[in-house]
Amino acid sequence: MKNDYEKHHVNSNFLYKRFKEPSKIFEELFGERNDILRRRNGEWKIVSRTIYLDQSVLGTMNLSMFL
Numbered sequence: 001m002k003n004d005y006e007k008h009h010v011n012s013n014f015l016y017k018r019f020k021e022p023s024k025i026f027e028e029l030f031g032e033r034n035d036i037l038r039r040r041n042g043e044w045k046i047v048s049r050t051i052y053l054d055q056s057v058l059g060t061m062n063l064s065m066f067l
Helices: none
Strands: 002-004 007-020 025-040 043-053
Touching: none
Parallel strands: none
Antiparallel strands: 002 007, 007 025, 025 043
């Protein structure tokens, strides 16, 4: 994490799992998140977020989720 006054660059990896009823299908997404956070009025806010998925072919029906 690099510190630039009240601004931080944060890199993190994620694993997102979703179970869909009634078909009982598991979906997984793996990837990396690159965020820029800024402190304003005592609260941390996301200024920007870039997501890199590790899969080249997505096995999900849609991307209606918050990563």
